[in-house]
Amino acid sequence: MGGRDSTLVLLDENGIRCDGRKVDEPRRIMIKAGGLKNADGSAYIEFGDNKILVGVFGPRDVHPKHMSNTDTGILRVRYHMEPFSVTERKNPAPSRREIEISKVIKEALEPAVMLEKFPRTAVDVFIEVLQADGGTRCAALSAASVALADAGIPMRDMVASCAAGKAADTIILDVNNEEDQAGQADMPIGYMPSLEKITLLQLDGVLTPAEYKKCVETGIHGCKIVYELQKKALNDKYFGNGEK
Amino acid sequence: MASTTVIDELKKSQIIELLEQGKRIDGRSLDEHRPLVIEINAIPKANGSARVRLGETEVICGVKIQPDRPFPDMGDKGIFICTAELLPLSHPSVETGPPGPDVIELARVVDRGIRESHMIDLSKLVILKNKSVIGVFADNVVVDYDGNLFDACSYAATAAVLSSKTPKWEMKDDVPTLVEGGESTLPTNTIPVSVTMGKIGNYIIVDPNGDEWNSMDARITITTDSNGNICALQKGGSNGFSFEEIIKCGELSVKVGATIREKLKQATKGGK
Numbered sequence: 001m002g003g004r005d006s007t008l009v010l011l012d013e014n015g016i017r018c019d020g021r022k023v024d025e026p027r028r029i030m031i032k033a034g035g036l037k038n039a040d041g042s043a044y045i046e047f048g049d050n051k052i053l054v055g056v057f058g059p060r061d062v063h064p065k066h067m068s069n070t071d072t073g074i075l076r077v078r079y080h081m082e083p084f085s086v087t088e089r090k091n092p093a094p095s096r097r098e099i100e101i102s103k104v105i106k107e108a109l110e111p112a113v114m115l116e117k118f119p120r121t122a123v124d125v126f127i128e129v130l131q132a133d134g135g136t137r138c139a140a141l142s143a144a145s146v147a148l149a150d151a152g153i154p155m156r157d158m159v160a161s162c163a164a165g166k167a168a169d170t171i172i173l174d175v176n177n178e179e180d181q182a183g184q185a186d187m188p189i190g191y192m193p194s195l196e197k198i199t200l201l202q203l204d205g206v207l208t209p210a211e212y213k214k215c216v217e218t219g220i221h222g223c224k225i226v227y228e229l230q231k232k233a234l235n236d237k238y239f240g241n242g243e244k
Numbered sequence: 245m246a247s248t249t250v251i252d253e254l255k256k257s258q259i260i261e262l263l264e265q266g267k268r269i270d271g272r273s274l275d276e277h278r279p280l281v282i283e284i285n286a287i288p289k290a291n292g293s294a295r296v297r298l299g300e301t302e303v304i305c306g307v308k309i310q311p312d313r314p315f316p317d318m319g320d321k322g323i324f325i326c327t328a329e330l331l332p333l334s335h336p337s338v339e340t341g342p343p344g345p346d347v348i349e350l351a352r353v354v355d356r357g358i359r360e361s362h363m364i365d366l367s368k369l370v371i372l373k374n375k376s377v378i379g380v381f382a383d384n385v386v387v388d389y390d391g392n393l394f395d396a397c398s399y400a401a402t403a404a405v406l407s408s409k410t411p412k413w414e415m416k417d418d419v420p421t422l423v424e425g426g427e428s429t430l431p432t433n434t435i436p437v438s439v440t441m442g443k444i445g446n447y448i449i450v451d452p453n454g455d456e457w458n459s460m461d462a463r464i465t466i467t468t469d470s471n472g473n474i475c476a477l478q479k480g481g482s483n484g485f486s487f488e489e490i491i492k493c494g495e496l497s498v499k500v501g502a503t504i505r506e507k508l509k510q511a512t513k514g515g516k
Binding site for chain 2: 103104213220
């Protein structure tokens, strides 16, 4: 963040990034639907070196009761990082960052989930970051959508998510940890590809209005790549040669 | 503020009816912010301060400047931290206790806007590299609530920082020691301005008031710097934006931001 000086070459003269990717190439992405026995729906994602597990429960009774809404179901999201997920041990108590990310992921999923069909109930989404390497909120959101679909909860669309950003004065797709630390801007995007709606959008870093437009376009392109993999994950579980 | 009452529902249908005729509930045009009153040096004991009224929303920000240890990976930079708190006297629904997700988001979005614009030149706030740096703490308290705390807190913090005077310290016997008469303004590069827009139906409105805030489908806060570049952004609320709306909000934030930046400059001219 903030263009700190570094000996790291973010983009070489051939347009290749520090981890060998092209500017418009995402990291390796692997999404698996299901996997947890007790959860109503679950998903596991590997997004570069990020490893994230998501479990979904519900619609179920709301505790505490006063949180329930007679008009609609409610969505609750907990994003949590394991103490061993980052280089220096993280205090296991929820940090302010985790509380904010939980909130933005919840608000990114809400437009997609048909909660109004389940008044007085709650859908709980538990996100556990087992290993973090930049872009966890995007990977977590993508996996959470798959887990919700796996739980059989009616949805208007999937929410696919990917970040775009700026490093070495170039707009890049899927910002990794080094690029986030040493780069110039990071813009996570959550997108409903069929409804063409942006449901998560954050930015830190400086962009000109032209770069801003390019950055949103690049991010949406990344979301569409993730979307195909989300569909494939569900397809593999329910129609393919995956387990069960 | 999170709970909606029957009155809110009635107001919401009125707000939407008016928007269909191109009007707002308080008579503003869609891209017009509420009257902004900035009073600097409201708290003389602070190193810098501002009291900001944005319509009926009122925020006080005080800046305290003191020596601190640098962050382990930032030994050559000073520290800037901005917080925000909702006081129980600001609204009947506010209770004492640890901040909820809304308030945590508020504080982090306000902090991020100022931080990412590189408003304060932190490299000039080093007393001794890796040992001692100057910390700038901008604490916002909301004293009256009528929607859009994001912008009110952001303007208060920016005005307070612009009007701040920092004391001078030198290392003596390994302790930062105050140098008498060494006061100077904080080294700043740019003036960040956040502009929060609400989406109600298909309408985008600038600076939603309390009633509009309760009726919004989604919101977006965009911070721009003095060069008209976008430096921070946060989308919130339980709905989405189309690509065209996101671009339009970007343009609005530059346009509205420029007029507010002039007001901030006027109000803080001369400093403390």
